[in-house]
Amino acid sequence: MKRKVDRECRVFNKLWELKYFFAKDELKQKAYCLICHEHLSVMKEYNIRRHYETNHAPIYSKYTGKLREDKVESLKRTLQIQQGLIKKNFENNENVTRAGYEITKIISQHGKPFSDGMYIKNCIIEAVNCLCPLNSSLFDGISLSASSVSRRTEELGKIYIYKFVKRQVICCGILLHWMSQLTFREHRNFLFIRGVDENISITEELASVCSIHGTTTGKDIFDELEQTISDYNLEWEKLSCVTIDGAKNMAGSKKGLVGQITNKLEELHISNTLFIHCILHQHALCAKALNISCVLNPVIRIINFVRGSSLNHRQFKVLLDDFGSEYFDLPYYTAVRWLSCGNVLNRFYKLRSEIDIFLTSKNNYYPELSDLAWLSKLSFLVDVTTHMNELNLKLQGKENLICDFYRIIKAFRHKIDVIRVTTWSTSVFTLFLF
Numbered sequence: 179m180k181r182k183v184d185r186e187c188r189v190f191n192k193l194w195e196l197k198y199f200f201a202k203d204e205l206k207q208k209a210y211c212l213i214c215h216e217h218l219s220v221m222k223e224y225n226i227r228r229h230y231e232t233n234h235a236p237i238y239s240k241y242t243g244k245l246r247e248d249k250v251e252s253l254k255r256t257l258q259i260q261q262g263l264i265k266k267n268f269e270n271n272e273n274v275t276r277a278g279y280e281i282t283k284i285i286s287q288h289g290k291p292f293s294d295g296m297y298i299k300n301c302i303i304e305a306v307n308c309l310c311p312l313n314s315s316l317f318d319g320i321s322l323s324a325s326s327v328s329r330r331t332e333e334l335g336k337i338y339i340y341k342f343v344k345r346q347v348i349c350c351g352i353l354l355h356w357m358s359q360l361t362f363r364e365h366r367n368f369l370f371i372r373g374v375d376e377n378i379s380i381t382e383e384l385a386s387v388c389s390i391h392g393t394t395t396g397k398d399i400f401d402e403l404e405q406t407i408s409d410y411n412l413e414w415e416k417l418s419c420v421t422i423d424g425a426k427n428m429a430g431s432k433k434g435l436v437g438q439i440t441n442k443l444e445e446l447h448i449s450n451t452l453f454i455h456c457i458l459h460q461h462a463l464c465a466k467a468l469n470i471s472c473v474l475n476p477v478i479r480i481i482n483f484v485r486g487s488s489l490n491h492r493q494f495k496v497l498l499d500d501f502g503s504e505y506f507d508l509p510y511y512t513a514v515r516w517l518s519c520g521n522v523l524n525r526f527y528k529l530r531s532e533i534d535i536f537l538t539s540k541n542n543y544y545p546e547l548s549d550l551a552w553l554s555k556l557s558f559l560v561d562v563t564t565h566m567n568e569l570n571l572k573l574q575g576k577e578n579l580i581c582d583f584y585r586i587i588k589a590f591r592h593k594i595d596v597i598r599v600t601t602w603s604t605s606v607f608t609l610f611l612f
Contacts, residue, residue, distance in 0.1 A: 295322030
């Protein structure tokens with residue numbers, strides 16, 4: 179039978195310090211020579227004595243009594259100093275590495291390029307040189323190159339997957355969002371997972387971002403979903419809810435993603451999964467149902483006139499600066515951005531006087547800017563779209579539950595009822611309806 183040194187339970191004898199100049203290394207649990215810094219694998223007096231008599235006895239045997247005790251204490255202090263320096267360097271290196279990971283996490287959370295790491299490092303070093311120049315060398319060790327940030331981002335992603343798998347969720351919900359990138363001729367699927375464990379602890383993570391360069395049918399999206407579920411070690415039986423947007427390749431009951439998931443669940447004899455149309459998308463669709471072209475179209479024409487020409491745009495910005503305006507420019511209207519309409523109308527209403535002066539100087543007359551009825555409609559729509567933007571922002575964010583959405587939407591409906599009641603008898607609401 180092979181000898182097991184760990185099972186012999188040998189104990190270091192304090193007398194060996196004075197007798198053989200040996201100490202116990204608490205970290206490695208081995209005998210440590212104070213003179214030559216060599217470790218002995220077995221804490222046995224015969225081995226320690228042989229090492230001392232062979233290597234150090236001719237020189238250190240002359241130390242006796244008080245002189246020997248002082249020499250042992252001196253060697254122990256030297257050892258402690260060396261270990262302290264090594265420990266400090268190790269802690270510094272560990273803290274530098276941790277700082278690199280934390281900065282990488284912030285870069286990834288804000289969607290910044292990996293190459294911004296060096297820019298951030300240069301800013302940190304300049305700040306340290308001004309505040310505490312003695313510690314500048316410590317910050318130089320933070321590695322924030324593009325390759326380091328990329329590698330650490332992948333490692334953090336694997337850690338999040340491991341933490342999610344380790345939680346052993348009892349049920350989970352999935353949200354899929356499909357987005358087309360015309361610039362890069364690709365389509366991207368964003369897949370979010372929300373899981374609940376036995377302690378009713380909710381975990382919500384962006385599970386994957388899949389780029390699809392070919393077809394984007396429901397089968398293609400389902401294959402990416404199936405791969406993600408496999409990566410997170412989830413079971414189809416735990417899938418309780420799937421939230422999708424209104425695209426046909428998502429909501430199709432036969433060839434769409436909903437149909438593909440339904441077929442998969444029928445094969446596994448699972449029938450308790452719920453499919454939900456994303457509330458934010460429903461809110462955006464409801465906002466588009468409101469016909470405000472009588473106000474929005476003139477606003478878009480005026481903005482395009484101001485910003486369509488480089489000369490007009492520069493002169494308008496100079497005019498705003500001369501008047502000391504709170505804002506320095508007019509934003510473009512973008513139909514695909516949910517908050518764009520409210521932001522554009524709000525900015526246009528606050529700059530309506532400056533816009534009128536600028537158009538007059540250009541001999542470009544718009545009768546809407548002097549029409550009280552049109553201005554009343556504009557002010558009314560500014561209030562309504564502002565409330566709708568606030569609702570949209572409240573519906574966003576992590577860890578929101580369906581009961582929170584119900585409470586927020588119910589409060590918004592009551593607010594709209596109050597606006598309707600208070601404006602029904604006024605000419606503003608009547609003009610807008612007709």
